[in-house]
Amino acid sequence: MLTRLAARALAGFGVVAGVMTLTFFALRLAPGDPVEHLLGPAARPEQLAAQRRALGLDRSVPVQYTAWVSRFVRGDWGISIAKGRPVRSVLGDAWPATVRLVGLSLLLSYLLGIAIGAVQAHRRGSRTDTALSVITVTLFAIPGFWLGLMLIMVFTYWARLLPAFGAAGLDADYLTGWVRVVDGLRHLALPLVTLTLIGVGGSARFVRGAMLDLASQQFVTTAHAKGLSPWRVTLRHTLRNALTPVVTLLGLSLPALFSGAVLVEAVFAWPGVGRVLVEAVQARDYPVVMAATTVSAGLVVAGNLLADVLAAWLDPRIGHREA
Amino acid sequence: MKRLLRDRRGAFGAVMLALVIACAVAAPLVTRGDPNTQGDIVATRFLAPLSTDAAGAFHALGTDRFGRDVWTRLVYGARVSLGVGLLAVLISLTLGVAIGALAGYGRGPVPLALLGLTDFALALPRIVLLLLLAALWRPSTALVIVVLGLTGWMSVARLVHGEVRALAARPFVDGAVAVGARPLRVLARHILPNALTPVIVAAALGIGNAIALEASLSYLGLGVQPPTPSWGNMIASGRDVLVNAPWVATAPGLALVLVVVACTLLGDAVRDALEPSGFSHQRSAPPA
Numbered sequence: 001m002l003t004r005l006a007a008r009a010l011a012g013f014g015v016v017a018g019v020m021t022l023t024f025f026a027l028r029l030a031p032g033d034p035v036e037h038l039l040g041p042a043a044r045p046e047q048l049a050a051q052r053r054a055l056g057l058d059r060s061v062p063v064q065y066t067a068w069v070s071r072f073v074r075g076d077w078g079i080s081i082a083k084g085r086p087v088r089s090v091l092g093d094a095w096p097a098t099v100r101l102v103g104l105s106l107l108l109s110y111l112l113g114i115a116i117g118a119v120q121a122h123r124r125g126s127r128t129d130t131a132l133s134v135i136t137v138t139l140f141a142i143p144g145f146w147l148g149l150m151l152i153m154v155f156t157y158w159a160r161l162l163p164a165f166g167a168a169g170l171d172a173d174y175l176t177g178w179v180r181v182v183d184g185l186r187h188l189a190l191p192l193v194t195l196t197l198i199g200v201g202g203s204a205r206f207v208r209g210a211m212l213d214l215a216s217q218q219f220v221t222t223a224h225a226k227g228l229s230p231w232r233v234t235l236r237h238t239l240r241n242a243l244t245p246v247v248t249l250l251g252l253s254l255p256a257l258f259s260g261a262v263l264v265e266a267v268f269a270w271p272g273v274g275r276v277l278v279e280a281v282q283a284r285d286y287p288v289v290m291a292a293t294t295v296s297a298g299l300v301v302a303g304n305l306l307a308d309v310l311a312a313w314l315d316p317r318i319g320h321r322e323a
Numbered sequence: 324m325k326r327l328l329r330d331r332r333g334a335f336g337a338v339m340l341a342l343v344i345a346c347a348v349a350a351p352l353v354t355r356g357d358p359n360t361q362g363d364i365v366a367t368r369f370l371a372p373l374s375t376d377a378a379g380a381f382h383a384l385g386t387d388r389f390g391r392d393v394w395t396r397l398v399y400g401a402r403v404s405l406g407v408g409l410l411a412v413l414i415s416l417t418l419g420v421a422i423g424a425l426a427g428y429g430r431g432p433v434p435l436a437l438l439g440l441t442d443f444a445l446a447l448p449r450i451v452l453l454l455l456l457a458a459l460w461r462p463s464t465a466l467v468i469v470v471l472g473l474t475g476w477m478s479v480a481r482l483v484h485g486e487v488r489a490l491a492a493r494p495f496v497d498g499a500v501a502v503g504a505r506p507l508r509v510l511a512r513h514i515l516p517n518a519l520t521p522v523i524v525a526a527a528l529g530i531g532n533a534i535a536l537e538a539s540l541s542y543l544g545l546g547v548q549p550p551t552p553s554w555g556n557m558i559a560s561g562r563d564v565l566v567n568a569p570w571v572a573t574a575p576g577l578a579l580v581l582v583v584v585a586c587t588l589l590g591d592a593v594r595d596a597l598e599p600s601g602f603s604h605q606r607s608a609p610p611a
Contacts, residue, residue, distance in 0.1 A: 011442075137588060140583075141537055145558070146576040149561075252445075259449050262450045263450070277451070293455075313554065
């Protein structure tokens with residue numbers, strides 16, 4: 001198990017390094033550079049050249065790459081060209097918001113998905129099953145950014161119930177205690193519901209499928225033959241065994257979830273890593289793009305690793321089989 | 324085929340897709356005029372659905388901020404969105420089948436390298452790649468197709484790899500080899516045709532996925548550029564007028580959901596019809 005884990009961690013490290021390298025060279029190969037964005041259209045060629053020299057952008061790409069990697073590894077992530085702030089503080093402000101949003105929606109969408117999938121598998125072929133299938137397929141198909149817009153339209157513009165932009169109200173700094181918590185929750189509500197709803201479709205479909213695959217297995221028949229109640233068989237025998245593929249999927253769906261979060265953050269002006277990334281790409285803010293992609297790749301790899309460990313914990317056979 | 328249409332999901336998906344494709348192909352017949360014409364903007368903008376403008380033209384889905392008919396743009400946008408989805412999936416299928424087949428049937432270090440590449444690409448957050456590629460070069464429809472194609476082949480490669488590996492051990496393949504068929508011929512004529520079921524399913528799901536991603540990119544302004552209508556940039560243009568003209572963003576979104584649902588249902592039905600019991604583990608993962 002430990003060797004397997006070490007191998008996975010090493011592979012994950014390779015993925016992160018690969019993402020870093022790929023991003024670096026893609027950025028340098030593409031037309032346009034941050035200096036043009038920084039100095040604007042009125043800048044004279046010699047001003048542009050001087051600024052490029054100051055930022056080290058006039059050196060050859062491999063030299064820049066080695067310099068960047070050695071600084072990044074030592075924890076010096078540079079200064080945002082567009083914002084003038086250290087990249088670490090830009091990302092440091094952003095990642096808790098993303099982790100809060102993505103983590104909570106992951107939890108909610110899987111809990112809901114497992115519940116819905118289990119009900120569907122238990123009552124296979126019934127009206128309930130069909131109705132829930134229609135709902136989950138639709139949720140699965142809805143693009144997150146559009147669902148977000150529709151929720152804003154209904155809950156912000158029509159019902160005037162919930163705020164649609166940002167993670168806190170303009171006056172949040174002056175609020176204290178419960179009022180502040182409530183303000184935060186109200187701002188979290190719409191982005192969280194959006195991400196959760198689009199996630200529930202996929203997870204419920206998967207859970208239903210995984211449980212139906214198991215329904216014809218002998219241990220399920222045995223459990224029924226023992227005279228256990230149908231719900232007990234579903235929950236303690238079928239669902240319990242269906243959880244392993246579900247946890248693996250959870251790890252595999254992290255990149256997708258993060259992708260969804262990028263767009264949902266853009267819709268709700270949620271101050272997370274996704275929004276930082278979108279803005280930085282548009283401004284050709286090299287240091288921020290590099291750090292944001294590396295950090296997000298790292299988060300995804302770490303999530304996959306965690307899912308692996310969880311799956312092995314749920315199904316001890318995995319560790320023994322491949323150790 | 325019959326089994327496919329007897330399945331209500333398959334019938335619904337097929338009919339829906341056929342309707343949308345028919346509308347897109349016959350766009351000039353089911354709409355009036357050019358999707359980009361702007362008449363008297365002030366007089367014709369933001370007309371509610373089912374209203375008639377001063378010139379007597381009927382707008383079933385209303386008009387947008389430039390007085391353009393939303394239905395017309397929706398239908399012409401279907402051409403763009405469906406076209407992008409189809410072509411992107413074609414690219415990713417070609418890549419995925421080629422890489423998966425080589426990795427599954429090849430020997431030596433090549434399959435390992437290809438599998439490593441696939442796992443690597445699979446672990447990347449797709450949106451990061453899309454953002455990078457789409458934002459760094461000047462956005463265009465062709466770029467969107469290429470970018471979606473290049474970032475969508477991994478799951479197909481994984482599927483094909485698994486199928487090819489399993490099929491390569493079957494007696495009929497040994498038979499073909501014993502008769503003296505060259506490896507490429509064995510692969511192309513004997514193995515691949517038998518490995519296509521999951522590929523068809525993946526293609527159906529992939530088209531829906533690609534259409535949704537095109538919309539996402541266009542929504543961020545990195546995809547199909549206005550005035551060419553695509554469902555994504557129509558939603559984006561409706562974002563700013565959500566309060567006074569909610570139909571501008573609602574209509575293309577509903578169309579998008581309908582098409583993706585149709586693709587998903589059709590994919591499910593095809594899988595169940597072609598392989599009633601097998602490979603049911605290959606459930607669709609959430610859209611990437």
